Amino acid sequence: MAGTVGLRAIAAGALALALGACSAGGFAIGDRVLTFPWDAPQENVPMAQAVLPAAPGETFGQGPVRVALLLPLSDPALGGMATALANGARLAMSFIEANPNIAENITISLSDSGASVGSASQAATAALQDGASLILGPVRSDQVMAVGFVARSAGVPVIGFANTSSAAAPGVYLLSVLPETATKRSLAYALGKGSRGFAGAFPATEAGAAQERAFRQAVAAIGLSPAAVYTYGSAAEVQGIVQQAMPMLKTGYIDTLFVPDPMVAPAFGAALQQTGAAGLLVVGSADWDSDGRLAQAPGLTGAIYPAIDPRGLLAISAEYQTRFGSPPPQLTTLAYTAVILANVKTLSLSNPRYEAAALTAVSGFNGRDGVFRFLANGQGEYALAIKQVGNGGAAVVEGAKL
Numbered sequence: 001m002a003g004t005v006g007l008r009a010i011a012a013g014a015l016a017l018a019l020g021a022c023s024a025g026g027f028a029i030g031d032r033v034l035t036f037p038w039d040a041p042q043e044n045v046p047m048a049q050a051v052l053p054a055a056p057g058e059t060f061g062q063g064p065v066r067v068a069l070l071l072p073l074s075d076p077a078l079g080g081m082a083t084a085l086a087n088g089a090r091l092a093m094s095f096i097e098a099n100p101n102i103a104e105n106i107t108i109s110l111s112d113s114g115a116s117v118g119s120a121s122q123a124a125t126a127a128l129q130d131g132a133s134l135i136l137g138p139v140r141s142d143q144v145m146a147v148g149f150v151a152r153s154a155g156v157p158v159i160g161f162a163n164t165s166s167a168a169a170p171g172v173y174l175l176s177v178l179p180e181t182a183t184k185r186s187l188a189y190a191l192g193k194g195s196r197g198f199a200g201a202f203p204a205t206e207a208g209a210a211q212e213r214a215f216r217q218a219v220a221a222i223g224l225s226p227a228a229v230y231t232y233g234s235a236a237e238v239q240g241i242v243q244q245a246m247p248m249l250k251t252g253y254i255d256t257l258f259v260p261d262p263m264v265a266p267a268f269g270a271a272l273q274q275t276g277a278a279g280l281l282v283v284g285s286a287d288w289d290s291d292g293r294l295a296q297a298p299g300l301t302g303a304i305y306p307a308i309d310p311r312g313l314l315a316i317s318a319e320y321q322t323r324f325g326s327p328p329p330q331l332t333t334l335a336y337t338a339v340i341l342a343n344v345k346t347l348s349l350s351n352p353r354y355e356a357a358a359l360t361a362v363s364g365f366n367g368r369d370g371v372f373r374f375l376a377n378g379q380g381e382y383a384l385a386i387k388q389v390g391n392g393g394a395a396v397v398e399g400a401k402l
Contacts, residue, residue, distance in 0.1 A: 061093045063106040065348045068127030069335075070137040070147060075115035078139055081331060085139070085161065086110055087324050088335035091316055096343055105348040108339060113138040117146045124150040132156060133353045136338045141167040148172035157354050159341070161334055164210055168378030173359060175338055175372065177382050179214035181402075182286040182306040183258070185384045187218045189304065189398060190256050195281055197248070199228040200258040201241055201268065211260040211285065227254045235267045242271040249277040260285035262294060269299030286384065288394075290330065295393045306384040308333070309400035312369040337367035370400040 069089055071082035089108060096102050111127060113120040120143035127135055128151065135151050135158045138144055144160035144167040151158050152171055160167060163176040187198060200215040202208040212229065219226050227248060230241045248254040259268050259282060272280060284305030288294055294303075312333045320328040341347070347354050356376070364373025364381075371383040383400040 057109060057111040059107055059109050060090060061096070061104060061107040063104045063343070063348070065106045065133050065353065066131045067106045067108050067339075067342045067348075068124075068130070068132035068135045068137075069108050069110045069339075070113040070120065070123045070127065070135060070143075071110065072115060072120075072138055072140065072143070073112040075113075077115075081139065081329070084329050084332050085137070085335040087320065088316075088328065088332035089136075089339045091319060091323070091332075092336040092339035096340070102343070103345060104343070105345055106339075106343045108136075108342075113143055113147070117142050121146045121150050123147075128154045128156060133348070134159070134342055136335070136342065137161055144172065144174070145169075155352075157356070157359065159338055161331070161338075164207075165379050166210070168375075168380075170376060170378055171356065172378045173374040174378060174380045175334055175341075175374075176380060177286045177306075177308065177384065178379060179211050179260070179285070180217060180379070181381050182384060183211070183214040183218040183260075184221060185402075186283050186285075186304060186306045186386065187215075187256075187258070188222060189306075189386045190281055190283055191222050193281070195256040196224065197227040197253050197255040198224060198258065199226060199230070199245065199248070199254045199256070200260075201230040201232060201238075201264075203261050203264070204231050204233050208261065215258055215260075232264070235264045238264055238267040239271050242268070242275060246275060246277075249275065249280060252279070255279060256281045256283060258283045260287065262288045262291040265291075265294055265300060265303075266297035269297045269303070271299070273299030289387065295389055297389075300389050303389045304386055304397070305389075305394075307387045307394075307396075309370045309383070309385050310396070312367075316368070333368040337369065337372075341365060341367065364402075371402060373402075 071085055072078045073082045093108055096104055109127065109130060111123045113123045120138055124135060124147040133156060135147060135156060137160060138147060139161045141162040141164045144162040148158045148169055158172045159175050160172060161176050162174055163178055165178050165180055168174045198219050200212065202212045216226060228245060232238065232241060245254055257280060259265050265284060282300060282303035284303055286306050288305040289307040294300055308330055313328060313330055316336065317328055320332065347358055350358065360374050360376050364371055373381050375381065381402055383402050385396045385400040386398040387394040388397045
């Protein structure tokens with residue numbers, strides 16, 4: 001990816017997925033209600049206990065529908081993240097098993113997608129041979145595309161965790177925070193606060209190009225054109241960009257600067273502070289939420305950025321810490337959400353299973369982190385909160401919404 005409660009004692013704090021606007025009941029946790037609309041009396045649910053063939057790797061759950069979870073467990077760069085995602089999936093399955101109101105419809109088969117496109121394709125082929133009706137993962141965009149290519153020929157959908165929209169396709173859905181969603185959310189918030197002159201600064205990388213496209217789309221969506229767009233090769237060029245922008249900063253032609261890359265955001269903050277430019281709003285990306293340096297960076301006080309609603313992670317943090325011995329990273333909730341989604345009976349027990357019309361319902365789902373939905377082109381939209389930097393930390397200033 002570019003750059004991620006004692007179970008029985010607090011079962012209500014775990015994830016619930018809701019299809020559409022249906023509501024058959026729910027649990028109240030603070031100010032959030034997690035609905036369980038698919039929980040009809042279990043005696044009314046046809047549950048033929050098919051015997052699934054043995055699968056390589058770890059399996060958990062005992063439901064009749066096989067779901068493959070492909071994660072880069074052996075990838076030196078992503079192995080830690082993959083382990084956290086796997087742990088999130090284990091927590092979700094434990095919740096299903098412990099909750100008497102939820103049928104256990106799936107068995108998860110965890111396999112290593114490795115560190116290459118070829119190893120991911122091989123893992124997908126093996127999963128299909130083992131009878132998988134749905135594939136969750138992997139993480140890297142190129143692996144998601146490779147797995148999607150293999151799965152599409154078998155008519156099996158994929159829900160990947162990549163955060164670049166190029167990996168999406170019909171039948172290959174992305175359960176992640178995409179640049180398009182995050183940028184649209186933050187710029188719309190800025191517009192509501194009076195911003196009109198949007199400029200952006202992007203690294204000269206593939207990820208930077210994706211962020212620039214998302215920025216241009218988001219500005220166009222609110223009926224404006226970018227005031228300026230800057231590209232840089234390193235943080236050493238930041239001072240020059242700020243100097244170049246000074247005439248437009250002084251006149252207010254630029255009143256909002258989008259800086260998605262957290263690595264150079266402190267340099268922009270320092271350079272802007274030196275200019276004394278007043279009234280400028282700095283807007284970051286969702287990647288800011290994982291960089292603790294930004295809250296301490298001079299010149300970034302008052303900056304905003306989009307982020308996943310933190311309450312979802314908080315609800316499972318104590319259980320994760322107890323069971324796995326470390327705090328969970330934010331991406332843990334993506335795998336948690338994916339497993340509960342896969343277990344929904346209207347998806348897993350439908351004929352055909354996991355049909356596109358149900359997965360792409362406009363009303364979406366209510367997951368561990370809040371509302372999300374899949375589009376027909378495979379891209380996902382995630383409800384995001386807005387955080388503001390200040391007082392050595394970042395606080396939510398507007399709750400999560402699409």
